[in-house]
Amino acid sequence: MTLWLMAGLLFTPLAWAVLTLLTDFRWGRWVTSFGILVQVLVSLGLWLTIARDGGFYYGLGGWDAPLGIELRVDGLAVTFVLLTAVVASACGWHAGVYIDPDKAWHRYFWPLFWFLWSGLNAVWLGGDLFNLYVGLELISLSAVGLVALGGKAAALRASLRYLLAALLGSLAYLLGVALLYGQFGSLSIAGVATLLADNPAPAGSGLALALMVTGLSLKTALFPLHQWLPPAHGIAKSPVSALLSALVVKASFYIAARLWLEFGATIGSFAAAQLVGLLGSAAVVWGSWLAFRQQQLKQVVAYSSVAQIGYLFLLFPLTYSVSEAVSLQAQQGITLQVISHGLAKAAMFLAAGNLILSVGSGRIEALAGVSRFLPFSLFSFGLAGVSLMSLPPTGGFTAKWLLLQASLGSGQWWWVAVLLAGGLLSAAYVFRIYRASFLERPETDRFYHPPRSLEVIPLILALLSLGLGLASEQVLSVMALPFEEAGAP
Numbered sequence: 001m002t003l004w005l006m007a008g009l010l011f012t013p014l015a016w017a018v019l020t021l022l023t024d025f026r027w028g029r030w031v032t033s034f035g036i037l038v039q040v041l042v043s044l045g046l047w048l049t050i051a052r053d054g055g056f057y058y059g060l061g062g063w064d065a066p067l068g069i070e071l072r073v074d075g076l077a078v079t080f081v082l083l084t085a086v087v088a089s090a091c092g093w094h095a096g097v098y099i100d101p102d103k104a105w106h107r108y109f110w111p112l113f114w115f116l117w118s119g120l121n122a123v124w125l126g127g128d129l130f131n132l133y134v135g136l137e138l139i140s141l142s143a144v145g146l147v148a149l150g151g152k153a154a155a156l157r158a159s160l161r162y163l164l165a166a167l168l169g170s171l172a173y174l175l176g177v178a179l180l181y182g183q184f185g186s187l188s189i190a191g192v193a194t195l196l197a198d199n200p201a202p203a204g205s206g207l208a209l210a211l212m213v214t215g216l217s218l219k220t221a222l223f224p225l226h227q228w229l230p231p232a233h234g235i236a237k238s239p240v241s242a243l244l245s246a247l248v249v250k251a252s253f254y255i256a257a258r259l260w261l262e263f264g265a266t267i268g269s270f271a272a273a274q275l276v277g278l279l280g281s282a283a284v285v286w287g288s289w290l291a292f293r294q295q296q297l298k299q300v301v302a303y304s305s306v307a308q309i310g311y312l313f314l315l316f317p318l319t320y321s322v323s324e325a326v327s328l329q330a331q332q333g334i335t336l337q338v339i340s341h342g343l344a345k346a347a348m349f350l351a352a353g354n355l356i357l358s359v360g361s362g363r364i365e366a367l368a369g370v371s372r373f374l375p376f377s378l379f380s381f382g383l384a385g386v387s388l389m390s391l392p393p394t395g396g397f398t399a400k401w402l403l404l405q406a407s408l409g410s411g412q413w414w415w416v417a418v419l420l421a422g423g424l425l426s427a428a429y430v431f432r433i434y435r436a437s438f439l440e441r442p443e444t445d446r447f448y449h450p451p452r453s454l455e456v457i458p459l460i461l462a463l464l465s466l467g468l469g470l471a472s473e474q475v476l477s478v479m480a481l482p483f484e485e486a487g488a489p
Contacts, residue, residue, distance in 0.1 A: 238353025
């Protein structure tokens with residue numbers, strides 16, 4: 001049953017992509033609505049199966065990778081599968097109303113949307129380095145195409161810059177994979193980890209890990225490799241921006257985190273871990289400051305993504321040469337940060353799209369008076385911002401609290417300053433948006449009122465981000481489920 005559910009997650013999105021490619025935008029919306037229902041049910045089915053029976057490790061094809069495919073299904077993987085189902089469903093339903101169906105190039109939104117979803121599931125469930133690369137490239141190419149659907153010269157420039165960054169990141173990753181394969185003769189993450197545990201690390205394995213993490217950091221937009229992200233996220237349609245920030249950049253980080261947790265203890269170093277942590281800290285401070293200074297609403301949210309991504313890379317120093325209990329706290333905190341940020345940032349981008357649609361401008365100063373006409377979207381934006389500020393009882397607060405405990409428990413107290421500064425700076429740029437929205441225009445207010453459904457969707461996501469803090473114990477219990485070896489059925 002588990003294998004059939006995994007096959008549904010990996011291959012049915014490709015079927016929906018083909019079907020929507022043969023239709024126009026309006027018909028594609030109906031096909032997608034049915035497809036979303038199927039994907040959500042399959043995702044829930046896999047979650048319940050793993051929660052009941054535990055995780056599994058599958059080796060398919062009878063050959064070593066890359067000829068075969070290795071799949072790892074554990075609590076963490078199904079948690080991200082379900083997060084993808086929630087966020088992608090919300091963005092898909094929002095896009096069905098938000099995107100103009102009369103523009104011919106928008107018909108390609110749905111095929112790219114489904115290719116992206118398939119690639120995300122492939123990354124969450126992948127167990128070997130080559131097929132993780134395949135999933136990652138499917139994500140990158142789909143995301144570049146979605147950015148280009150902005151339909152303007154600026155969108156094309158942003159998508160080309162994004163494509164260049166993605167290709168450079170892939171090149172560095174593949175170089176590292178090639179080095180690792182030459183040294184161990186295997187692309188299986190579990191297989192290489194076993195060889196490293198039983199034998200001394202060969203010369204050059206540290207370089208291989210550094211190349212892979214560097215390439216993945218470029219795809220994740222870690223400071224100072226983040227220059228491609230604000231133009232792409234800022235110019236894309238709001239449902240696309242939500243997908244990019246909530247899910248796409250998390251996929252490359254997910255692979256980097258798995259590589260570090262599997263290989264870092266044997267071929268990593270304290271200096272490398274601290275360097276990555278310092279870059280993440282710089283991202284938190286610099287990204288938040290740039291978000292505060294932006295004049296365009298979506299650029300504020302885009303630079304906020306740069307800052308929030310920085311927290312994720314504290315995983316590297318907080319899990320290297322520390323006790324198992326401290327490492328577990330850091331892993332739990334980072335995972336909750338990924339989920340909380342995904343829900344909150346999707347809500348912020350969708351709410352920002354509603355506000356821009358209402359006032360007819362992307363400038364912050366144009367929001368004056370909108371608080372009286374679009375309160376639900378503004379409330380959704382602020383509620384998501386509360387999670388970014390790490391205020392209780394949000395998921396962001398629980399995540400930062402676990403990271404703070406891990407920082408003190410490992411004796412690395414300097415990361416506490418980063419966590420506190422990041423929360424204060426997040427409050428600064430969120431309150432700046434609110435201040436602008438509560439000002440009154442001297443002339444008569446004239447706003448477009450978008451359909452109510454466009455306001456409900458980001459509100460639900462923001463409430464989920466808030467509720468994550470209250471249900472964090474249950475989420476962490478599922479994420480902790482291990483996997484067992486299993487052959488191909």
